[in-house]
Each structure stands twice: as structure tokens, then as C-alpha cells.
Amino acid sequence: MxxxxxxxxxxxxxxxxxxxxxxxxxxxxxxxxxxxxxxxxxxxxxxxxxxxxxxxxxxxxxxxxxxxxxxxxxxxxxxxxxxxxxxxxxxxxxxxxxxxxxxxxxxxxxxxxxSHQVLSVTSSSQQKHTERHAAIYVLESNQETSGYIELTLTSFGYKVNAATTMAELKQLVDAQSPDALVLDISSDTEVGEGLDFVAKLQASLSTPIPVLILADEDSFEQHLAAVRIGAQGYFVKPLNTTALEARLQRLLAVRSREAFRVLIVDDDQLLAEHYALVLQGAGLRAEILSDPSKIYDSLTRFHPDVVLLDVNMPYCSGPELAQLIRLHDQWLSVPIIYLSSETDSDRQLAALVKGGDDFLTKPMSDTALIVAVFARAQRARQVVDMMTKDSLTGLLQHARVKERLTYELQRAERTGGVVSTIMIDIDLFKKVNDNYGHPVGDQVISSLANLMKQQLRKIDIVGRYGGEEYLVILSDCGKEHAFTVVEQLRKAFAAIPFSCGDSHFYCTFSAGISEWQHGMDTDQLIEQADQALYQAKRSGRNQTLIFDAKAL
Ligand SMILES: Nc1nc2c(ncn2[C@@H]2O[C@H](COP(=O)(O)OP(=O)(O)OP(=O)(O)O)[C@@H](O)[C@H]2O)c(=O)[nH]1
The missing domain is CATH 1.20.120 (Four Helix Bundle (Hemerythrin (Met), subunit A))
Structure with a gap:
């Protein structure tokens, strides 16, 4: 344990x-x-x-x-x-x-x-994902392909261990389990052995790791074999390494996804604490609110994915509180689950009509609580993502990232904090489209987005501002430090090899940085970053410049 x-x-x-x-x-x-x-x-x-x-x-x-x-x-x-x-x-x-x-x-x-004995309770708990660069093991007998995978993945910040034979892979795994595995099954002799090995490895782990298969063949049998060992990606050669990285990142992001937030409103403090502990044990973040009059403060500060509401509370009932939450547009979509020992279905329905989404009858098992909350939270996140994120890159949409910038500036105004804004634009992108086609251009756009998600802090805010243009907000970060961060990104992006069929190419970007000064509004800050970006383009591209009013 x-x-x-x-x-x-x-x-x-x-x-x-x-x-x-x-x-x-x-x-x-x-x-x-x-x-x-x-x-x-x-x-x-x-x-x-x-x-x-x-x-x-x-x-x-x-x-x-x-x-x-x-x-x-x-x-x-x-x-x-x-x-x-x-x-x-x-x-x-x-x-x-x-x-x-x-x-x-x-x-x-x-x-x-x-009943005077203490009862021991078991609760399901999930392993917490550790914050570190994911370790990816690659089994690929072709040295050139292997080198190419390694180059791409290390540009994105992964720790890559490459093996060319099954024996080497086994040695690596024996020393330490990877976070994900990329397995080439195109070499005939080792296919069966490789699949067997992965199946055993997955069975020995408490949480199976993502496995991506590389193959020469596109056959149904090989796809089926891949699925049977729990593979979550199948790539036919010639390999598109940025597509491989994008899949890997998505799978690892699901494992390390920011924990769902649950607000528990129950006047029974002990019961509320019990729910909170059970949910925390399952990897969720839970906060208890015992004073219903503070509901708006809690919603604004904690931003719950789900609200658990006790139905019977002395000062303000659950359904009344649900109606209060629904009075405002920004809280219309947050799922509300009622908790009550009410078993009368008519009364349950009456409560649901008043702004609730689900009803959990007390007492419920810890598992029932976790499953109900998890399912609702997951759906709610997906809906919010669909409404606010760009479909190609998964970054915030133009209007949303501007909203977030306005919010960050208000916060800086209140707290006297520092905010830097960066405009990034891929260089000569039209040529990428012209030479390799729009789908490959799309891949370059999403690779830069993935690189930013990988390299920036969780609190940094990134949006797709236009076609191949991005807006990044770094809070509590001055322009000099922002410069260092962007330069690291720029160098990493320039090192990513892209491919289209048998041809390979590299891309670069230019960036402009502006730092918020007391009294500046959102548009002025973006305008300054844009001007710095324009200067960077005019000065030869593939560089980062900080806005300088004197240089105008
Ligand atoms: N593939 C793809 N291309 C896009 C997308 N959005 C915009 N573009 C293309 O991005 C290109 C932007 O080109 P320009 O603004 O002329 O600039 P550039 O070629 O990047 O040159 P500089 O910015 O001056 O370095 C245009 O060809 C647009 O069609 C998109 O979502 N996908």
C-alpha cells in the first residue's frame, strides 16, 4: 500500500x-x-x-x-x-x-x-502522475528511422531511450518502466515476441502505459494484434514523426490532465469531509463550502467542474442554491449533482427541475460517488473545451485568449503583478503550404501548439490568435524572463524535423514581446507585441524582439 x-x-x-x-x-x-x-x-x-x-x-x-x-x-x-x-x-x-x-x-x-467500533474503509485511489519529462522507449531496428524519432521527440522535451533489438528493450524496461512505448513491428522475426512482451508488461503495471505501433503493413490482422496488446496508435511507414508526437502528447496529457475540481456544499461538515477525502483519494480536487451565501465567491475562485449539493440544508435548500447558481450565464453549464437521502422519485424530479442534473441517494458507496462525479466532470470539461478551444491545436480561441488577457491585467492591476505578452508567427508559412500542401501546413501549426503546451508552465495561457499566429500570456513574468522562455521555444521549434513523404524540412518562427505597464489595456499590450513581431520579421525572421518604443 x-x-x-x-x-x-x-x-x-x-x-x-x-x-x-x-x-x-x-x-x-x-x-x-x-x-x-x-x-x-x-x-x-x-x-x-x-x-x-x-x-x-x-x-x-x-x-x-x-x-x-x-x-x-x-x-x-x-x-x-x-x-x-x-x-x-x-x-x-x-x-x-x-x-x-x-x-x-x-x-x-x-x-x-x-456499532461502537471503528470501521476501516477502503477507497479506490489512482496513482498521481509525476511532473517530469515523460520517458519514451522506442524499439526500432532501422537506425535512420530510430534517429529521426529520437530527434523529434527530444525536440519536444521527452526523454528518449532507443533500442534496436528486443533484448535491448527488455534491459531498458527491467531497469525502469517507461511512460510510453513506441514499438516497430515491421521486422518479421521479432513481431510475435514484441507483442507478447508488451502484453506482459501492460499486465504487470497498475495503469497501462500508452503504446504506439509502427508498421510497414496496413493489414487488419496487425491492427487487431495491436489493439489486443492495448495499443493506442498505429502508424504506417514512412513515418510522420510529428503526428506520432501529437498522439503521444494527447495520450500522456490525458494521464496528467489537471484534476477535476468538485465543490461540495453540505451543512454536515463530517459528511462533506468524507466525500472530499474519497474524491481526493481518486485524484480529484475537492473543496467544501459550508456557508451557502459564499457560493458565488467559491464558484469564481475555485471554478468547479461539478457541484455536489446537499438537498436539505437549514438556511438555503439545495434546489434554491441550484437556482441561485443558474441565475448567471457563466454558471449555466456547471453540472449540479444533488445529494440526499430522499428516495421519493417525485421529490427527486422536483429538485432536478430546479437546476440540477443528477441525483445521488445517500447513503451511496464511495465508488458510486467517484463514478458519478468523474463522468459528469469529464463531460463538462469536453463541452467547455469544445466551446472555447481551437479544433486544430486545442489552444484557446482568439476571443477567449483576449478575455483571459483582460482578466490577467485586472489581476495585475489589483495585485501589482507583472504580465508579459508574446505574439508568435511562423516564418514564411505560405511556402510550407505551397510546397507540401495544406494538411502538412496544419501539422506544423499543431506541432508548434504542442511544443508550447509541453514547454510552458501550466499557468501560462496560450491561444491561437490567427492562422499561424499565437498569443501567449505569461503572468508573474517580466519581459527579460519572457525573452529567455521564448528563445528556448524558438530553438526547440527550429530543431523539429517535419516530413512530407520522403522529403524533410524545418520551420522557424518570429516573436514579439510586450510587458504590461500600469494603465495599459488589452489592445495596447497586444499592439505593442505585434509591433515587436513586425520588427522581428523585418529584421530577418527567426528571432525574438522586445517592444521598444524608441525603435519605432
Ligand atoms: N495549412 C494552413 N495554413 C493556414 C492556416 N491559416 C492560415 N494559413 C496560411 O498561412 C499563410 C500565412 O502567410 P503570410 O501571412 O503571407 O505570411 P508568411 O508566408 O508566413 O510569411 P511571414 O509571416 O512574412 O514570415 C497563408 O498562406 C495562409 O493561407 C491554417 O489553418 N492551415
Whole structure:
């Protein structure tokens, strides 16, 4: 068991212990309220008393199962339903109904007393992807192709280990597992052995790694063999190495994708903490909000992919909060999952109509929670990506990157921070299209985008500003440092070999940098970067210039 896993389990066990301690005082308080029911029929405000008790039983029904006390949860649920029927009746309950209720409640007390042990809970947990340059092992018997793959992948910052025989590959893997494998299966003798080896390697790993197959043949049988060992890419020679890199990056990005963010709104702090720990254990980021009046602050700051909302909260109900969220356009698409011990489907539907997307009934298993949240978050991200990202490069679209720049400038204005903006334009790109065709030109455009995604920090913002033009925003970064960053990018891009059939070529870009000064707006900053870019083009291209007002 990893340290991370054991820490999570210790935290969950601690929460369970705290929950049991809480029950030690909660159950006697409930018992007092239940015994007061004996005089209910004499009270004018009997409905208020029933309502207050029903709320407590509802909370108990939802939480007990989650903390490993399903029998207690079921009993509480039955009592809650009984009280609901009282509320719906025109007259106060009679003495028999009350006596039956009190007897039923005694079962709650007995079940609680019987459950004085800490329950250990297992929770699924995913390995965290480590932040480092991915190690790619390549098995390719042809030295020229192998060298070419190595050159392309190292230009993108990967650590490449090349093997020309199966024996060499086995040695590499024995020493350390790779993050991804590129396997040539075109040499007849070693095909079967190579596929067998990969199948065994995948079976030995907790998370299978991406495997890309290189082949001479385009046959159905070879495709099938590739799929059977879990390959996620098949490339027929002559090899297009930038397409290979693009696929590799996409596969590795999925593994290292920024964790989904989940906002949990539940007035039961222990339960909320339990959900948060379970989701964190599954690699998601979870934040708890116990004060519903702070919902807009949380949404703006945390930007959740999913909101988990408790339905029954004393000050503001879940459906009310969902409606509050939906009042504003920017939060219309964030998925809302209700959490409740409500099992009545009509009531569930009524809550869903009020701005929710899904309903999870408490108590739910940890796995059900993870799966429901993960599926919703993934879909929500895809929709947001489709709406905001350029389809060729996966970078932010023109209008979005400008929006982000405006936001960064407002932030810098507030905090006194530094922001640099860079305009990048591929040199003589028209010739690439003319010489090799539009699809190859597209590949060059997306390769530069991939290189930026690979080399820049997660907080840097990159957009496709025009055809072969990009806008990069570096926050907390002055122009001198931005210059160093862009120069590294420029050199790496110039080293990427592109190919079209048997011909190979290289591309370069020019860049202009501007640094935000207090009082400047988005358009002025972009204009200055553009002017610096124009100067770089005029001075011979393949260079980076910082905007200099004196040079105009
Ligand atoms: N393949 C491809 N080409 C595009 C795309 N968008 C724009 N282009 C082409 O990019 C080329 C840009 O050429 P120009 O603006 O003349 O500049 P250039 O040839 O790059 O020369 P300099 O910028 O002066 O170095 C045009 O031929 C456009 O057709 C695209 O999405 N895909």
C-alpha cells in the first residue's frame, strides 16, 4: 500500500471515529425530542416539532450509511417517512401512532449502541502522475528511422531511450518502466515476441502505459494484434514523426490532465469531509463550502467542474442554491449533482427541475460517488473545451485568449503583478503550404501548439490568435524572463524535423514581446507585441524582439 493510500485511509478512519463520537451526543438529543412526542396532540405547533425532528432523522439517514452504519441509516429513513406521513395528514398523530414511533426509535438506540467500533474503509485511489519529462522507449531496428524519432521527440522535451533489438528493450524496461512505448513491428522475426512482451508488461503495471505501433503493413490482422496488446496508435511507414508526437502528447496529457475540481456544499461538515477525502483519494480536487451565501465567491475562485449539493440544508435548500447558481450565464453549464437521502422519485424530479442534473441517494458507496462525479466532470470539461478551444491545436480561441488577457491585467492591476505578452508567427508559412500542401501546413501549426503546451508552465495561457499566429500570456513574468522562455521555444521549434513523404524540412518562427505597464489595456499590450513581431520579421525572421518604443 502506498503512503498516500495509507494516509487517506487513516484520514477516513479518523472521520468515522469523529462521526461515531458525534452520534454519542446526537442520538440522546434525538431521544429527548422523541420522548417529547408523547404530548404532541396537546400542542398547537405540533407540526413545527415534527418538522424539526424529521430534518434530524433525514440527516441521520443520509450520513449513517456513508459512515458504514447502513442499518442505522435504514431505520432513520423509515422514521423519517413515518413523520412525513404525519405532516401530510390534517390531524395530529394519535397515541398509537406515537407509541409505535417511540418503539421504532428504540431500535435506533439499540443499533447505535451495537456499532461502537471503528470501521476501516477502503477507497479506490489512482496513482498521481509525476511532473517530469515523460520517458519514451522506442524499439526500432532501422537506425535512420530510430534517429529521426529520437530527434523529434527530444525536440519536444521527452526523454528518449532507443533500442534496436528486443533484448535491448527488455534491459531498458527491467531497469525502469517507461511512460510510453513506441514499438516497430515491421521486422518479421521479432513481431510475435514484441507483442507478447508488451502484453506482459501492460499486465504487470497498475495503469497501462500508452503504446504506439509502427508498421510497414496496413493489414487488419496487425491492427487487431495491436489493439489486443492495448495499443493506442498505429502508424504506417514512412513515418510522420510529428503526428506520432501529437498522439503521444494527447495520450500522456490525458494521464496528467489537471484534476477535476468538485465543490461540495453540505451543512454536515463530517459528511462533506468524507466525500472530499474519497474524491481526493481518486485524484480529484475537492473543496467544501459550508456557508451557502459564499457560493458565488467559491464558484469564481475555485471554478468547479461539478457541484455536489446537499438537498436539505437549514438556511438555503439545495434546489434554491441550484437556482441561485443558474441565475448567471457563466454558471449555466456547471453540472449540479444533488445529494440526499430522499428516495421519493417525485421529490427527486422536483429538485432536478430546479437546476440540477443528477441525483445521488445517500447513503451511496464511495465508488458510486467517484463514478458519478468523474463522468459528469469529464463531460463538462469536453463541452467547455469544445466551446472555447481551437479544433486544430486545442489552444484557446482568439476571443477567449483576449478575455483571459483582460482578466490577467485586472489581476495585475489589483495585485501589482507583472504580465508579459508574446505574439508568435511562423516564418514564411505560405511556402510550407505551397510546397507540401495544406494538411502538412496544419501539422506544423499543431506541432508548434504542442511544443508550447509541453514547454510552458501550466499557468501560462496560450491561444491561437490567427492562422499561424499565437498569443501567449505569461503572468508573474517580466519581459527579460519572457525573452529567455521564448528563445528556448524558438530553438526547440527550429530543431523539429517535419516530413512530407520522403522529403524533410524545418520551420522557424518570429516573436514579439510586450510587458504590461500600469494603465495599459488589452489592445495596447497586444499592439505593442505585434509591433515587436513586425520588427522581428523585418529584421530577418527567426528571432525574438522586445517592444521598444524608441525603435519605432
Ligand atoms: N495549412 C494552413 N495554413 C493556414 C492556416 N491559416 C492560415 N494559413 C496560411 O498561412 C499563410 C500565412 O502567410 P503570410 O501571412 O503571407 O505570411 P508568411 O508566408 O508566413 O510569411 P511571414 O509571416 O512574412 O514570415 C497563408 O498562406 C495562409 O493561407 C491554417 O489553418 N492551415
Amino acid at each position: 502506498s503512503t498516500e493510500q495509507s494516509t487517506l485511509e487513516q484520514q477516513l478512519a479518523l472521520l468515522h471515529q469523529q462521526y461515531l463520537t458525534r452520534l454519542q451526543s446526537e442520538i440522546p438529543e434525538l431521544a429527548l425530542q422523541v420522548s417529547a412526542l408523547a404530548t404532541l396532540s396537546q400542542k398547537q405547533n405540533w407540526r413545527d416539532e415534527v418538522k424539526a425532528l424529521k430534518f434530524k432523522l433525514h440527516t441521520l439517514a443520509g450520513s449513517a450509511g456513508t459512515f458504514g452504519l447502513p442499518a442505522l441509516g435504514r431505520l432513520a429513513k423509515n422514521l423519517e417517512l413515518e413523520l412525513r406521513s404525519w405532516m401530510e395528514s390534517p390531524a395530529a398523530p394519535d397515541a398509537d401512532q406515537i407509541r409505535d414511533f417511540i418503539v421504532l426509535f428504540q431500535q435506533v438506540q439499540q443499533t447505535h449502541q451495537a
